[in-house]
Amino acid sequence: MIAAPSNRRRSRLLERVLFWVFRIGTYFVLLCATYIFLDIGIKGGRTVFTRTAPFVNVKFLTEPPQTLYVFDYQGKKMELSDREFREWKTTHKEDVDVTSVSYSAGGIWPCIVGTALLVIGSMTLALFIGISCAIYLSEYSRDGRFIRLIRVAILNLAGVPSIVFGLFGFGLFVIFFGWNVSLLSGWFTLGLMVLPAIITASEESLRAVPQGLREGSLALGATKWQTIRKNVLPYALPGILTSSILGIARVAGETAPIMFTAAYAMRDEMPWQVSHWTNFFFQGVMALPYHIYVVSSKIPQNEYTERVQYGTAFVFLVVVMLIALTSILLRERQRRRLSW
């Protein structure tokens, strides 16, 4: 049956409308992404890069944050960091009218180190537990009510808001275990947060390995574990690494889980400056996302804090990209080693 003309016109109109809805939706995403990256790139770039050699603001990347002192001296506007200002005072005895701005001088080196430590520790933990769990679910467990319950638990865990993980970590690790605000508490909190994603993705990668390879190995007299270690896990690793890339971005980026468990607003010592090696695990650290939060909401805003905010955000993006890039390279190397 041929549709009536009016009907056809209406459906053609609908086609056009929908086409533009989809198209505009897609372009909107592009627009937002471009705006965010340009905004942070331009404003952050001003802090991170310099006009003169070496073209990179080395101080910003290698020094801890300091208080900035701003004042007029003999008609010139001085912007000195805490240390520079004290030095300056020894040679200049005059009284000056100083405005101090917290965190706005120096750099963000301890935050970079802290974020790196948090990512490494929590991802190690999450990958170890996550892969173990995925191996159990995909290779050992037989389907039953209990296993289904575990799957529901994992799914639900994935839906828990990060601030709730933060509170949970605070209650369990910081208070109950008495680890205080420390790297260890942060590792466990962040690790638990990414665990569901890693378990799900690892299990999928394990299941994607053809059953024939398992049978071939078992038929040669391999034990189950030998089969998994030599003939299943290596082929699933690229997929597991892919999932860990997303995990890294999340672990590095979340502020809520670490604000009660691992992050300090300001700390003078670097993480390796501890009196005994065991203290390493029980120290709080500075972290990039928390630093952005602190300089954006905990201190009065002005042009100087904006520099730090955007500079930190810029560095933050670059750090996350670098870590993701490393995982991608690692994955590609793994993939090239196995021609499927």
Next chain:
Amino acid sequence: MVSLVEMPQAMPQQLSRQNDRRADEVNGAEIMIDVRDLDFAYGANKVLHDVTLDIPPQAVTAFIGPSGCGKTTLLRCINRMNDLIEGARITRGAIHLGGVDINAPEVDVVDLRRRVGMVFQKSNPFPKSIYENISYGLRIAGINKRSQIDEAVEKSLRGAALWDEVKDRLDEGALGLSGGQQQRLCIARALAVEPDVVLMDEPCSALDPIATAKIEELIQELKMQYTIVIVTHNMQQAGRVSDHTGFFYLGKLIEFGPTTKIFTNPSERRTEDYITGRFG
């Protein structure tokens, strides 16, 4: 645990490979695999009914029959591959290998599978190098001496008539081989651990006639040393390569005997109908 490998006294004459006795008669003392009153089920679905047959050593025994008749299931019972399938179990009867009940609790399934190798329908070379494919079984058995492995790799590749084709590219990926070569690699891989029995589950079903001919030729050579059980869809193949043939239909062993008899003068009507292509 009683290890099958370490208790040769439990397995009489069959294990001595030097004596090249050919068992052309099923009856008599020479039985490698003894299947007795076997019932097998996947959950509630019974797929083998009361199967009894004796597989002689150093000969080729073929299982034929239409799809779903249970021949592959029986094959996979012999190296307990069915253990991997949830709900699959032997509900009655037993399988003895060289006099030992392979499902006895004290038998280590890993030892059993080392003695009973398997070649699968879909060739499954590991995505590793040719060399690593062959050495895999040795390494998991704890053999790490390079010279010993080198020797075994060459021996089993020669045994599978693949050596001359791949000797210059042992370090290349096994997946670069042709389909027929891949299947022969899987045979070589099974031979490397020196099993007593080689199970073959439709090893040629995915191969072209030339590759099939090569594998059939190979099977003829291998039976001098190994007990071979082959499942096949291809009746001509069963006729060409096997010494004994069992015809299965709907989970029952209809007829079992010397291949020449089954193909020329079957005692069962259904066997004759199947072999002449009247059904199946």
